[in-house]
Amino acid sequence: MTDDPELTVLVVDDDFMVASIHTRFVERSPGYRVVGTAATGATALSEIDRLVPDLVLLDVHLPDISGIEVLRRLRGAGNDVGVLVVTAAREADTVRAAAAAGAAHYLVKPFEYDDLATRLAAFRRTHRALTGVDRAGQDDIDAVFAPLGTGRELLPKGLSAETAEAVLAALGGGREASASECAEEVGLSRVSARRYLEHFVARGQAVVRLQYGGSGRPERRYRLRD
Template sequence: MTEPTDLTVLVVDDDFMVASIHTRFVERAEGFRVVGVAATGETALAEIERLSPDLVLLDVHLPDLSGIEVLRRLRGAGNDVGVVMVTAAREADTVRAAVAGGAAHYLVKPFEADDLHWRLEAFRASRAALAGSATPGQDDIDAAFAPLNRGREVLPKGLSRETADTVLAALDDGVERSAAECAEAVGISRVSARRYLEHFVAQGRLAVRLQYGGSGRPERRYRRA
């Protein structure tokens, strides 16, 4: 089995330091890669056209166009790129406009890396639910909407209930484990185990911690939430 392709991300924020922090947050999330940074709304629109990212982290307060206007222009042009609003704006009208514009999530600054990672994984799960079929079934459609409606757990396409229960049970003892350790305990591949684990993180049923040490990416360690 090959590793899944990284989802590409454009970071949009007029504060250079904040954009750098958000870039680091994204690149700590396994399976996501920043391909560009924009500081204005017009630049964001141009970079989205040029780079065709999978996801845009979009601030509301920009020096020219607001993030909401950027979102409206994208949708008006028929561009359905994924958008997560990342902003200090808390006004109800702004939140409603983001929802109406089809933003996947709305994250209020300041936030921790794990707050963003949960939303990245929810976006990945929603996107994966509709992959591979021009006419998805109702279960796939429910899975696509599940990250926005956590009252009912729907497994992403390709995950089975029996294996999901077994992966979750591997953490019932309260011990923190990596995807590789869970994979060995359950008898599945590490890639498959990570998909199940990240699904449960997105659902809020597991917590994840980054363990640093040595070279390369930090190891993700999972435990019961």
């Protein structure tokens, strides 16, 4: 990991156990530190003012005001804190409202650690894109405006976001795999799978090692970066 400062996070959820799980997930993620939790919308607003976090993990279903209303009040007050909506709510109107109010992303509960980790890694890259920059280059701008979906800013021509996510999922849980193994699991040719895997290596999302054995060229083995 780089020497960049940690990003601070406020976890907002009215279920203590869920908030605890999300806190542990965040603190497992490189470059992040949880600075507080809140169980109501009102508390969330006051804690955001007090703690000034870089990112808020915000549930929609809160006992006083909804997370969507919290987000709207933040934006109405000119507060541009990053917000990742983390909720069981799947209603299309709620998803649209979160997007319209400026949420960085929307993650449906329950989810695995890797689901959150890839979005946190993407948010970190987006957050850093313009740090210390007076005049942005196109790459910096693209990093800010690209979707955070699974942590990939822009895919090279010929690669699809859906297939990229499937390849990432094939490396979930700390698994190490070859291009051939990923290809078989996802349903791609080995050449195509390797293109995706090498893209993730180039973006810093995955690492590759050479496995030597027998005769012939060594096998390239891939895993997600810790």
